[in-house]
Amino acid sequence: MNDDLHLDVAADDAVTTVAVHGELDLATVGSLMAGIESDVLGRAATPVVLDLAGCGFIDSTGARTIVQVGRRVEAEGRRFSIVSPPESGARFTLDLLGVADSFPVHDALGPAVADLSGRAG
Numbered sequence: 643m644n645d646d647l648h649l650d651v652a653a654d655d656a657v658t659t660v661a662v663h664g665e666l667d668l669a670t671v672g673s674l675m676a677g678i679e680s681d682v683l684g685r686a687a688t689p690v691v692l693d694l695a696g697c698g699f700i701d702s703t704g705a706r707t708i709v710q711v712g713r714r715v716e717a718e719g720r721r722f723s724i725v726s727p728p729e730s731g732a733r734f735t736l737d738l739l740g741v742a743d744s745f746p747v748h749d750a751l752g753p754a755v756a757d758l759s760g761r762a763g
Contacts, residue, residue, distance in 0.1 A: 646670050649677040656759035658688045659751070663696035666704030666732070674704075678711050689721035689758035693751055697726075700735040708736075712745045723747075723754045 647670035650661040660682060666674060682690060692708060694700070700708070712722040723746045726733040736747055748754035 647673045649674065649681070651677070651681040653686055653688060656688060657691055657755050658682055658686060659691045659693055659755070661693040661696055665699040666694075666697055666707070667699065667701040668703045671703055671707040674707055674711070678714070683714060683718065687718070687720060689723065690715045691751065691754045691758060692722070692724050693754075694724060694726040694730070694732045694736075695751065697732045698730065700732045702735070702739060705735055705739045705741055709741060709744050721758050723758050725749070725751050725754045 647662065647664040647666065650659075650663070652659045652661075660678065662674065664670065692711065708724065712724075715722040724736070724741070725748050726736055728749055733747070736742065741747060746754070746757065748757065
């Protein structure tokens with residue numbers, strides 16, 4: 643993986659969480675896709691949360707890749723959601739490019755996990 647991007651994948655019975663740390667741009671989207679393909683796709687049938695709280699910057703290529711990841715997760719019959727704090731640079735890009743029109747974007751991990759696992763949050 644690229645040194646500028648690090649993924650932490652955690653799974654339990656309710657949800658798989660992929661925490662992204664670093665910048666998501668043209669130089670690092672390949673690392674995101676490789677991590678998703680090796681650690682998430684074809685694994686447990688749980689919903690997936692892409693946690694961007696540790697991602698300070700996303701360019702348009704990164705946003706497009708997030709949508710592609712979400713579509714691939716949903717093609718497996720799994721639900722997909724995104725976490726991005728409202729004050730982050732990542733959230734600005736997601737809002738600007740209308741990513742929330744394709745997938746739910748939550749302010750924090752707790753509400754995203756609660757939403758996907760069917761618990762009140």
